[in-house]
Amino acid sequence: xxxxxLIIDDLHASVAGKPILKGVNLEIKQGExxxxxxxxxxxxxxxxxxxxGHPKYEVTQGRVMWQGENVLEMEPDERAKRGxxxxxxxxxxxxxxxxxxxxxxxxxxxxxTMPAVEFRRRVxxxxxxxxxxxxxxxxxxxxxxxxxxxxxxxxxxLAMLKPKMAILDETDSGLDIDAIKIVSDGINRLKNPEMGxxxxxxxxxxxxxxxxxxxxxxxEGKVARSxxxxxxxELDRVGxxxxxxxxxxxxx
Amino acid sequence: xxxxALQINENYAQKYGFHDTxxxxxxxPRGLSPDIVRAISExxxxxxxxxxxxxxxxxxxxxxxxxxxxxxxxxxxxxxxYYYLKPADKNARSWDDVxxxxxxxxxxxxxxxxxxxxxxxxxxxxxxxxxYHSIRKDLEEKGVIFTDTDSALRDHPELxxxxxxxxxxxxxxxxxxLNSAVWSGGSFIWVPPGVKVEIPLQAYFRINVENMxxxxxxxxxxxxxxxxxxxxxxxxxxxxxxxLHSAVVEIIVKEGARCRYTTIQNWSNNVYNLVTKRxxxxxxxxxxxxxxxxxxxxxxxxxxxxxxxxxxxxxxxxVAFAGPGQHQDAGAKMVHVAPNTSSQIISKSISKxxxxxxxxxxxxxxxxxxxxxxxxxxxALLIDDQSRSDTYPYMDIESxxxxxxxxxxxxxxxxxxxxxxxSRGLSAEEATTMIVNGxxxxxxxxxxxxxxVEMNRLIALEMEGSVG
Numbered sequence: 001x002x003x004x005x006l007i008i009d010d011l012h013a014s015v016a017g018k019p020i021l022k023g024v025n026l027e028i029k030q031g032e033x034x035x036x037x038x039x040x041x042x043x044x045x046x047x048x049x050x051x052x053g054h055p056k057y058e059v060t061q062g063r064v065m066w067q068g069e070n071v072l073e074m075e076p077d078e079r080a081k082r083g084x085x086x087x088x089x090x091x092x093x094x095x096x097x098x099x100x101x102x103x104x105x106x107x108x109x110x111x112x113t114m115p116a117v118e119f120r121r122r123v124x125x126x127x128x129x130x131x132x133x134x135x136x137x138x139x140x141x142x143x144x145x146x147x148x149x150x151x152x153x154x155x156x157x158l159a160m161l162k163p164k165m166a167i168l169d170e171t172d173s174g175l176d177i178d179a180i181k182i183v184s185d186g187i188n189r190l191k192n193p194e195m196g197x198x199x200x201x202x203x204x205x206x207x208x209x210x211x212x213x214x215x216x217x218x219x220e221g222k223v224a225r226s227x228x229x230x231x232x233x234e235l236d237r238v239g240x241x242x243x244x245x246x247x248x249x250x251x252x
Numbered sequence: 253x254x255x256x257a258l259q260i261n262e263n264y265a266q267k268y269g270f271h272d273t274x275x276x277x278x279x280x281p282r283g284l285s286p287d288i289v290r291a292i293s294e295x296x297x298x299x300x301x302x303x304x305x306x307x308x309x310x311x312x313x314x315x316x317x318x319x320x321x322x323x324x325x326x327x328x329x330x331x332x333x334y335y336y337l338k339p340a341d342k343n344a345r346s347w348d349d350v351x352x353x354x355x356x357x358x359x360x361x362x363x364x365x366x367x368x369x370x371x372x373x374x375x376x377x378x379x380x381x382x383x384y385h386s387i388r389k390d391l392e393e394k395g396v397i398f399t400d401t402d403s404a405l406r407d408h409p410e411l412x413x414x415x416x417x418x419x420x421x422x423x424x425x426x427x428x429x430l431n432s433a434v435w436s437g438g439s440f441i442w443v444p445p446g447v448k449v450e451i452p453l454q455a456y457f458r459i460n461v462e463n464m465x466x467x468x469x470x471x472x473x474x475x476x477x478x479x480x481x482x483x484x485x486x487x488x489x490x491x492x493x494x495x496l497h498s499a500v501v502e503i504i505v506k507e508g509a510r511c512r513y514t515t516i517q518n519w520s521n522n523v524y525n526l527v528t529k530r531x532x533x534x535x536x537x538x539x540x541x542x543x544x545x546x547x548x549x550x551x552x553x554x555x556x557x558x559x560x561x562x563x564x565x566x567x568x569x570x571v572a573f574a575g576p577g578q579h580q581d582a583g584a585k586m587v588h589v590a591p592n593t594s595s596q597i598i599s600k601s602i603s604k605x606x607x608x609x610x611x612x613x614x615x616x617x618x619x620x621x622x623x624x625x626x627x628x629x630x631x632a633l634l635i636d637d638q639s640r641s642d643t644y645p646y647m648d649i650e651s652x653x654x655x656x657x658x659x660x661x662x663x664x665x666x667x668x669x670x671x672x673x674x675s676r677g678l679s680a681e682e683a684t685t686m687i688v689n690g691x692x693x694x695x696x697x698x699x700x701x702x703x704x705v706e707m708n709r710l711i712a713l714e715m716e717g718s719v720g
Binding site: 052053054055056075076077079080081085086088091092094095096097102105106109110140141157161 | 666667668669671672673674675676677678679680682683686687689690691692693694
């Protein structure tokens with residue numbers, strides 16, 4: 001029986017020789033929604049990319065256990081096939097590659113062959129839910145997409161690939177209120193007892209529409225505080241400086 | 253247009269690299285001499301003027317120096333080449349009449365199937381001669397001529413002689429001269445005024461034997477207001493020593509007519525591919541070259557368009573892919589002879605595992621050719637650090653009222669792009685293939701559907717084993 005709890009165990013990671021993550025510990029159980037907050041430069045995105053396997057991030061210590069294995073030893077595509085998903089803050093454009101052709105291969109690799117009719121139906125209905133025009137399917141992947149379109153395209157991929165653990169890296173950043181609502185409605189529709197979610201965000205406002213079970217605050221590469229939804233609300237009221245006053249960087 | 257990279261596990265050797273043991277009806281000994289040229293002409297029962305033309309061309313060939321630029325051609329052993337091999341005694345119009353071994357070859361290559369599905373006419377050339385030829389009846393009834401060039405000389409002597417070697421004279425360059433001396437096979441197309449051939453005509457060129465020289469000669473004449481799309485494909489077995497393919501293609505596009513000429517060149521990596529292609533476009537005519545070069549050891553090919561009269565438009569879309577040991581020296585040539593003419597060149601090249609691509613372009617505007625617009629855009633994609641790409645754009649602009657733009661980029665397959673696709677479950681190889689196919693998509697989408705699929709498949713094949 002696979003254990004769909006993501007365990008981040010004493011994770012240290014560097015970028016270009018500079019240590020960013022300095023011993024992160026987190027545990028996200030199946031079906032739970034966790035939020036990771038933290039000031040700029042605290043290492044939030046580094047954590048997201050390291051779990052997904054970006055080659056720029058060098059792991060110097062620690063493990064990320066998933067289904068009984070250390071995913072840090074796997075290629076990024078292998079991690080995706082095991083049910084991990086990263087929604088990118090800045091999705092890369094792939095010129096000349098139609099969204100639908102990319103999705104078809106991704107779906108085939110991650111969840112297996114899907115009848116063409118069902119594939120098309122699912123793409124179409126998910127796009128409609130995300131208020132994406134039909135023409136999106138044949139547009140080139142992320143090319144010339146506005147900020148909001150890119151984020152919706154990420155949620156479309158999330159919906160199609162049905163991961164068991166989704167990390168959303170600043171999915172709310174750069175969006176106006178309406179776009180945030182579309183995206184958060186999309187996530188709320190997708191959340192289910194089978195899927196864990198880690199929401200990486202700068203601001204609390206995203207969390208008003210997606211209620212997390214647990215909230216963590218990352219400071220200088222370590223989780224400084226953890227709590228429930230009330231921690232996010234407190235942060236909103238008092239700000240990082242006051243909230244973290246007197247808390248040792250690794251205090252929990 | 254991406255094709256499932258997962259389903260692709262063939263390689264060139266299996267798919268195209270085989271050869272059969274056909275018996276030849278006639279062959280000239282290796283090497284070249286006036287006697288051999290005379291013998292070829294005699295065997296073909298040609299009129300005296302053609303024999304003369306060939307012998308004169310041979311003189312030009314001897315006189316002309318080898319090109320001192322472009323690719324390294326020192327490896328060609330001209331004395332070791334078969335300049336003429338005739339595989340069958342007659343050119344079949346029914347598939348059943350094609351000799352068994354040759355039929356098997358083309359069946360393995362999928363030619364008869366392609367014809368049934370989506371072609372208006374097919375020509376299949378094996379070594380020096382066209383062995384099979386067909387055209388849809390309705391087109392024949394409209395007066396369209398689509399035949400092999402040898403038959404055209406015999407059956408349409410006046411039409412033939414009127415246009416023959418008018419676009420590319422025999423002494424144009426060393427390899428055009430060689431072709432003019434020993435040419436055999438190729439396609440002859442004449443489209444009557446106003447007739448539009450809506451479905452592509454296709455020719456398939458196959459080299460079977462080692463050290464073969466294939467010198468087909470194609471002549472296309474589009475009468476005013478007509479349209480034709482001609483597609484050619486080429487493959488050869490993989491041998492230890494080299495073969496030579498040196499074609500000449502001449503096209504005349506008259507007033508208001510349009511011609512598109514598409515090539516999917518996938519010779520094996522021991523073929524020197526040295527081809528001269530040139531078109532003349534007259535008033536309000538449109539000429540389009542879609543030139544895809546994946547195979548060969550060396551390709552030197554720069555399809556040219558001479559814009560002869562006002563309103564003429566020229567477009568060249570060029571894709572080159574170079575793998576280990578390959579040099580694709582490809583590009584385009586646009587000559588604005590007349591005012592109010594426009595041209596566009598889009599070139600995309602990919603180099604992998606030490607392969608080398610060069611874009612070589614020539615843009616000329618004559619002195620009184622005002623109101624000319626010309627755009628050149630060439631993009632190179634490097635898969636790794638061992639590969640190479642160069643750009644050689646030449647311009648000779650004598651008119652002052654011109655609008656010319658030139659853009660060139662060189663990029664590497666990006667780490668961010670690879671990671672993004674891998675994080676969606678694509679292997680590094682699938683991701684790279686997808687990025688490469690996306691890179692050439694602006695040109696591939698111009699191909700007929702079946703060829704676009706084939707092109708993506710070939711790219712996937714080339715990308716196999718290129719990562720990790």
